[in-house]
Amino acid sequence: xxxxxxxxxxxxxxxxxxxxxxxxxxxxxxxxxxxxxxxxxxxxxxxxxxxxxxxxxxxxxxxxxxxxxxxxxxxxxxxxxxxxxxxxxxxxxxxxxxxxxxxxxxxxxxxxxxxxxxxxxxxxxxxxxxxxxxxxxxxxxxxxxxxxxxxxxxxxxxxxxxxxxxxxxxxxxxxxxxxxxxxxxxxxxxxxx
Numbered sequence: 001x002x003x004x005x006x007x008x009x010x011x012x013x014x015x016x017x018x019x020x021x022x023x024x025x026x027x028x029x030x031x032x033x034x035x036x037x038x039x040x041x042x043x044x045x046x047x048x049x050x051x052x053x054x055x056x057x058x059x060x061x062x063x064x065x066x067x068x069x070x071x072x073x074x075x076x077x078x079x080x081x082x083x084x085x086x087x088x089x090x091x092x093x094x095x096x097x098x099x100x101x102x103x104x105x106x107x108x109x110x111x112x113x114x115x116x117x118x119x120x121x122x123x124x125x126x127x128x129x130x131x132x133x134x135x136x137x138x139x140x141x142x143x144x145x146x147x148x149x150x151x152x153x154x155x156x157x158x159x160x161x162x163x164x165x166x167x168x169x170x171x172x173x174x175x176x177x178x179x180x181x182x183x184x185x186x187x188x189x190x191x192x193x
Contacts, residue, residue, distance in 0.1 A: 082135075086175070096123055100120055139173060151174065154186050157189075162190035170185055171188065172185065174186075
């Protein structure tokens, strides 16, 4: 037997844990032999279980977040579905207001004009109430500070009675739908003299 043969025999007498045995059966009562063999697979399975459980919880949380986001988007789509119709009706509302304001004061008591004017005012009022039931609110900024998020400045005019940046005239009212701007109010703004 050569030197390498005896080294291989000695290496063959060691198990995976590095415990040397002489060819007989391992001692069942030897500490570490059974514990090492049974703990490794259990630890591996427990680690895989913990990893899989974490992945499952993350996937469930992500799915719940996606559901919430989809629900919010659906609710918003339903809530603002009427925006285009409301925008189109604003022109009609403006025309009704122009018709009412075009009647001279002295002609408003005339027997022919009075019922016609009352009908146009009732139509305007009814349309405003209907739009309000569906979340459309009128912006009337007269006397308030200019807000570029809700107002569109058409002109600036010196005014000694109003503070700088105050809305002094509303040319066309603005409207919001559930708090979202449909159309900014067209206004004139005071500037210092």
